[in-house]
Amino acid sequence: MASYQTIGVIGAGAWGTALAQSAAQAGRSVKIWAFEPEVVEAINTAHENTVFLPGAPLNPSITASSDPSDLSDCDAFLMVAPAQHARGILARFAPHIAQGAPVLLCAKGFERESLALMTDVLRETVPHAIPAVLSGPSFAIDVAKGLPTAVTLACEDRDTGEALMEAVGSQTFRPYWSGDLVGAEVGGSVKNVLAIAAGIVEGRGLGKSAHAALIARGFAEMTRLGLALGAKRETLTGLCGLGDLVLTCSSPQSRNMSCGLALGQGQTLESVLGARKAVTEGVATAPAVVALAKTRGVDMPICAAVDAVLAGRISVDDAIQALLNRPFGPETD
Numbered sequence: 354m355a356s357y358q359t360i361g362v363i364g365a366g367a368w369g370t371a372l373a374q375s376a377a378q379a380g381r382s383v384k385i386w387a388f389e390p391e392v393v394e395a396i397n398t399a400h401e402n403t404v405f406l407p408g409a410p411l412n413p414s415i416t417a418s419s420d421p422s423d424l425s426d427c428d429a430f431l432m433v434a435p436a437q438h439a440r441g442i443l444a445r446f447a448p449h450i451a452q453g454a455p456v457l458l459c460a461k462g463f464e465r466e467s468l469a470l471m472t473d474v475l476r477e478t479v480p481h482a483i484p485a486v487l488s489g490p491s492f493a494i495d496v497a498k499g500l501p502t503a504v505t506l507a508c509e510d511r512d513t514g515e516a517l518m519e520a521v522g523s524q525t526f527r528p529y530w531s532g533d534l535v536g537a538e539v540g541g542s543v544k545n546v547l548a549i550a551a552g553i554v555e556g557r558g559l560g561k562s563a564h565a566a567l568i569a570r571g572f573a574e575m576t577r578l579g580l581a582l583g584a585k586r587e588t589l590t591g592l593c594g595l596g597d598l599v600l601t602c603s604s605p606q607s608r609n610m611s612c613g614l615a616l617g618q619g620q621t622l623e624s625v626l627g628a629r630k631a632v633t634e635g636v637a638t639a640p641a642v643v644a645l646a647k648t649r650g651v652d653m654p655i656c657a658a659v660d661a662v663l664a665g666r667i668s669v670d671d672a673i674q675a676l677l678n679r680p681f682g683p684e685t686d
């Protein structure tokens with residue numbers, strides 16, 4: 354079985370930094386590529402990502418660089434830059450990723466312009482890599498602190514998947530193997546859009562019953578889209594689907610839920626996004642989810658309402674009214 358010993362982490366936001374730390378704790382040699390020079394500097398000198406993951410001391414063996422060629426001796430990669438930057442960054446990395454090296458895709462989003470999943474983007478930019486997906490309920494700070502977390506690691510070849518699990522996993526960060534990449538990708542991407550809706554429900558004071566209904570009906574939307582794209586139902590009911598949906602829709606520490614909370618309380622999207630450096634993936638993914646659903650004839654009224662609110666086509670109150678005015682119907686398809 355393959356054994357990956359030198360891990361390249363592409364993207365040094367909160368999640369890339371936490372995963373770099375996890376791989377270092379698993380005894381791997383870890384190199385992390387950061388977009389911002391100040392992040393490179395902070396990791397190499399202070400052994401802490403003071404910009405995106407402050408308060409989490411890093412293993413001093415982790416080295417950072419802003420030059421993709423410095424990662425060319427890595428035998429496996431974690432792609433952790435936000436989804437909308439993935440194509441450009443992967444294209445830069447393509448010459449530095451060895452033939453047959455696995456690239457574990459950790460971003461949760463669809464590409465806004467092309468509607469591509471991250472596995473599609475990887476196949477188009479680095480066709481010689483083996484795609485894998487990591488997704489599940491796991492806040493970066495929880496993983497960095499060593500709190501218990503469990504995620505889905507999807508890879509068609511089980512041996513490769515298990516070698517990746519050994520490279521990033523630990524007693525507290527627990528990956529479970531799946532062969533269903535599409536399911537893992539759809540779950541993590543759609544839950545971000547639904548978490549914005551959950552935040553709006555909370556911010557508008559619609560109550561806990563509405564919150565539970567949102568999660569259940571949101572899960573029905575995620576399942577419909579997933580199945581239409583070829584996902585397995587059991588993947589969507591697992592960690593990367595329902596598991597992550599429950600976490601993100603219930604935690605104001607989620608960037609997506611907190612964005613919705615602020616919108617529900619009357620703030621504008623511009624003021625919410627302008628006040629944060631961190632990525633809110635659901636904002637760019639919402640129109641992609643809606644467009645993709647349309648191409649497949651899939652009904653996703655909650656995601657469509659979120660998209661319309663984010664795009665300013667409808668007010669929060671009108672979106673809520675429109676959802677409540679839908680005709681009664683069967684619960685399952």
Ligand SMILES: NC(=O)C1=CN([C@@H]2O[C@H](COP(=O)(O)OP(=O)(O)OC[C@H]3O[C@@H](n4cnc5c(N)ncnc54)[C@H](O)[C@@H]3O)[C@@H](O)[C@H]2O)C=CC1
Nearest residue numbers: 365366367368369388405435438460461492493631632634
């Ligand atoms: N933070 C978390 O708890 C988790 C995040 N994720 C996913 O990981 C992905 C990365 O998120 P985070 O690490 O949280 O990011 P972050 O919000 O902590 O940091 C923002 C990231 O965007 C990058 N960035 C900003 N402008 C850029 C540009 N013009 N070109 C290239 N990169 C640019 C920054 O370098 C940084 O890596 C997202 O898809 C997110 O959904 C998944 C699981 C947990």
Ligand SMILES: O=C(CO)COP(=O)(O)O
Nearest residue numbers: 489490491492607608609
């Ligand atoms: O994906 C996450 C937890 O599983 C993080 O969610 P946010 O990006 O909404 O903070």
